[in-house]
Amino acid sequence: MSPEPLSRRSMIVAAGTTVALAGCLGGDATREEWTVPESLAATHAVQYNAPNCDCCNEYAAYLDDHLDDELDVREPADIDAVKRERGIPSDLDSCHTVELDDYVIEGHVPVEVVGELFERESDVAGIALPGMPAGSPGMGGEKDGEWTVYAFDDDGEYEQFIEL
Numbered sequence: 001m002s003p004e005p006l007s008r009r010s011m012i013v014a015a016g017t018t019v020a021l022a023g024c025l026g027g028d029a030t031r032e033e034w035t036v037p038e039s040l041a042a043t044h045a046v047q048y049n050a051p052n053c054d055c056c057n058e059y060a061a062y063l064d065d066h067l068d069d070e071l072d073v074r075e076p077a078d079i080d081a082v083k084r085e086r087g088i089p090s091d092l093d094s095c096h097t098v099e100l101d102d103y104v105i106e107g108h109v110p111v112e113v114v115g116e117l118f119e120r121e122s123d124v125a126g127i128a129l130p131g132m133p134a135g136s137p138g139m140g141g142e143k144d145g146e147w148t149v150y151a152f153d154d155d156g157e158y159e160q161f162i163e164l
Contacts, residue, residue, distance in 0.1 A: 039068050040114060042100040046072045048082045049096045056096040059108055059138030063098065066111045089156045092128035103127070108136035113149050113162055124151040127161050 045067055049056035057073075064071040076082050082097055083090075086104045094107025104126030105114055117127055129149050134141030152158035 038115065039066050040100065040111065040118065041068050042118075043069060044099060044101050045069055046074060046099045047096055048079060048098070049073060049075045050079045051075055053095050055108070055132060055138045055140075057138075059096060062137045063111065087125055087152070087154050087156060088128065089152055089158055092130045092150055092152060092158060094128065094130060095132055106130075108132060108138050109149055110137055110164065113164070116162065117151075122151060122161075124161075125154050127151050128158075 045063075047056070047060050047063065049060070060071055060073045079095075079097070083093060083106070086097060086099070088097065088104060088106050092106055096107070098105040100114065100118075103117060103124075105117075106126060106128035107130060109127060109129045113127065113129075117124075127149050129136060129147055132139055133143070133147055135143030136147065147164045149161045149164065150158045151161035
């Protein structure tokens with residue numbers, strides 16, 4: 001008995017899944033591009049990772065390299081609950097959430113942008129780089145196009161913070 005050919009839908013689902021998983025395989029090819037000379041002087045630094053996500057671990061290593069203090073990495077049973085508790089708008093979701101002092105950082109935000117947030121002393125709850133863009137810190141691949149980092153408040157409202 002020969003195997004049945006894959007339907008068009010099955011092939012599209014398989015291709016999409018492969019691309020999504022490839023982004024989480026890690027690799028630090030772009031990590032050196034994102035180095036900054038100064039470290040972030042955060043006194044509270046906790047990263048909540050999605051279960052079994054290699055790109056979360058890559059981002060944690062990247063961020064830890066740029067902190068004065070150590071990064072506490074946790075893998076909660078319900079990462080979505082962590083995001084809801086911290087008021088992250090669902091449109092801005094990524095695979096991990098970071099608490100740095102009084103701010104929430106969602107996703108693969110470059111340290112330069114986090115530093116800008118600290119410098120501005122913005123009156124926002126946090127910033128987010130939605131999804132898992134290729135070429136961002138912790139992700140493999142090359143940067144393709146502009147990235148928009150959003151600032152969000154405690155009410156779930158958000159606006160562009162910076163474009164890279």
